[in-house]
Amino acid sequence: MxxxxxxxxxxxxxxxxxxxxxxxxxxxxxxxxxxxxxxxxxxxxxxxxxxxxxxxxxxxxxxxxxxxxxTTNCTCQSLPRSxxxxxxxxxxxxxxxxxxxxxxxxxxxxxxxxxxxxxxxxxxxxxxxxxxxxxxxxxxxxxxxxxxxxxxxxxxxxxxxxxxxxxxxxxxxKENRRLLILCNPKSGAGKGRQIFQQKVAPILNEAEIPYDLYMTKNSNYARDFVRTSNVFQWTGIIGVGGDGIIFEIVNGIFERPDWSEVLKSIPIGVIPGGSGNGLARSVAHHASEPYFPSTTLPSTLAAIRGYTEPMDIVRVETVSNILFSFLSVGWGLLSDIDIESERLRMLGGTRFTVWSVARLIGLRSYKGKLWYLPSSIPFSNTAPSLLNDSLNKGSxxxxxxxxxxxTQQGRQRLDSWYSAHSRRSTYFSTGGSSYQSTTDSGLGDGDNCTIRNRTRRMFGPASQLPSLTAPLPVEWKCIEGRFVMVTIFETLFNVLIINTFLGACILSDSFR
Structure with a gap:
């Protein structure tokens, strides 16, 4: 050589x-x-x-x-040696x-x-x-x-x-990266743990990426974990589950006084295991990665490669709460479908279709007022260009x-078409990865109940919009009447600018 x-x-x-x-x-x-x-x-x-x-x-x-x-076979056996x-x-x-x-x-x-x-x-x-x-x-x-x-x-x-x-x-x-993986085993049709063990862990092991895996046990577990843990010991946070676990991770970060430093140094990634997986599909589409029938593979590859791109976050303020949204904010029909179809979670993504039919049959409307500020910048509905296939020309x-x-050697060589890791192999962690239970982290049932009942303090950038009780300037427009739904899709404006493996967030106040 x-x-x-x-x-x-x-x-x-x-x-x-x-x-x-x-x-x-x-x-x-x-x-x-x-x-x-x-x-x-x-x-x-x-x-x-x-x-x-x-x-x-x-x-x-x-x-x-x-x-x-x-292995040496017993002389009494007649089985051929492999x-x-x-x-x-x-x-x-x-x-x-x-x-x-x-x-x-x-x-x-x-x-x-x-x-x-x-x-x-x-x-x-x-x-x-x-x-x-x-x-x-x-x-x-x-x-x-x-x-x-x-x-x-x-x-x-x-x-x-x-x-x-x-x-x-x-x-x-040695690999100098170590990932924090928060997996929701109940996401989607309840196959979050199975998705990680069978589809994600083998690829992480092939790439020799070490990780610490924590299984969530209750609502807001990921949010409280990110809020209270020393996240700087990891080089990235991956949520395995639906859009809900990423929502918890993002809002958990904004409940930290050092939220700005976390966003600058710790990227956030998503590996889909939920029912809709809207964020993961949007990211894969922008990166020209195939996401049918599943986005698990491209999302895992993105986490391994460590690609980061900025993402806009929307600050949502109500009378009693402040939240940060990354995909959409909805009121009315779509919200009803999302919330009420929880009773059909065992159906996976099909639950949305089934409950959509039920809600369209019994269509509701809601009385309300929508105030908005017309944008002075026209929106360009330019779809992201598709990545050209890397095809070699010629033979x-x-x-x-x-x-x-x-390589060549002077003696007879055996057949060489075999592999260490076939599709049927049993995979194991080769990067010193560790699996933790919920009780190991100090966020078990007893502690978590106390945390969830406390008054949460939300940090993050201050709003640039008028407060909810203040009169609005004359430039603001109002639509009043009965609405079937009001939905703001951040995908159209923000998420499509993501490449893969979400990076530090750029914040914008685009919804009130």
Whole structure:
């Protein structure tokens, strides 16, 4: 393996390069190159080179593993011995000392399909088996160099040849982020915990992102947790659930005296597990990420990548309360549907459709006055441009979801199409993650009942609008009568400017 410098070349600079072999096909070789653009897989089949690029922005992480000892069957058994290779972590007690190979697993989620609803991300695993040397330590050193380079490129950190040659810095490379995850197990159809365990935790483990997981136990648990905890020990807050848990997190932050510092340094993310998931779908749409049938994958990938964009927050003031809204403020029909359909929560998102029909049959109207200040800035209803598909022109490879390549060695090699983590694997935390119960945090039933009954003090920027009891200037307009509904959708003006993984909030007083 060698590091080439081609700074004067118009082609992307090659940081690392190696030749691997696909043993299931005779005379089939892959030249693998790592550039700042991504992982280039160049296949030479019968003298016709074909190239596939796994873009760096689609790679979430990589791990170095080692082969596992084969179990010896009893002589009285006639079951055939499996030839499939298993791998374990390097510190496992089940290592196979006869296999000196080091395995580098690169995890990527690449776009499939052209556009529209057919567009989706598919999990792809690139397995690079390093076995050019006679000792595992030497092969592992080469694999770790690749791992270090990929990790630094993903995080946007500077990378040079001396870093790749410094074995100690490679071995001790650790993730410096740690996420706080607040999961509502009762969200949506009551599958919040299942969504996290089956769909979110495996991806966090592939990216080696450590996290602390807390399950909410009652209403306002997330709000009180964020309000009373030292949130600066985490680098981000993720809410797993519906829009309600993000509402609690946001308002919990504004109940802190240091709310401004929290918003500047701690981004907030959402992984949908609710019934409507309006915020998560709006974020995914803006980022041109596929969100049908579910936004779980793009939301998790956004949290892993740590992308941040500002988001507007609306300050809502009533006679007795102050709240902060991030998606919409409603009164009338939509509010009735949202609140009254709670009795059908087991239906998931279908509950909104069912109760909408019921409320339309028995349509209500409400008498009221709506005061508003006409905007002097015209609203431009310009939809966010869709991200162009990153498709390689010319001849490309049709890669399966798992690709295993290995370096050359003088002895016979086994079939190489297998992976450490298949779709059926049981996932576990590899980043020192911890799971906490509600009682561990000091916010159990007894304490939380006391907290919820206290008078809440809301901080945040002062309102620039007249108070509710003060007369309004002549510029304000009034609509009086009976209303079916009044709804202010912040999605149209604010949420669509979000990219992914919500960042520090820019506040605006746009509703009274």
């Amino acid at each position: 060698e590091i080439k410098s081609v700074e004067n070349s118009p082609e992307p600079q090659i940081l690392l390069e190696e030749t691997f072999y696909v043993l299931s096909k005779k005379y089939s070789t892959f030249k693998v190159r790592l550039t700042r653009k991504g992982l280039h897989l160049i296949k030479d089949a019968e003298g016709i080179p074909k190239e596939q690029i796994i873009l760096l922005k689609d790679i979430i992480g990589c791990q170095c593993l080692r082969s596992k000892k084969r 030839d499939s290779l298993q791998v374990v972590e390097e510190n496992s007690t089940d290592l196979d000392d006869t296999d000196v190979s080091a395995y580098l697993y690169v995890y990527a989620y690449i776009f499939q399909g052209r556009k529209g609803f057919s567009k989706k991300r598919e999990r792809t695993i690139i397995t690079l088996r390093f076995r050019s040397f006679d000792k595992y330590e030497d092969n592992n050193k080469e694999a770790q160099r690749w791992r270090c380079a990929i990790k630094k490129l993903i995080k946007g950190e500077p990378l040079n040849s001396s870093m790749l040659n410094d074995y100690l810095s490679v071995v001790h490379h 490309t490879l049709d890669l399966p979801t798992e690709v295993h390549l290995e």
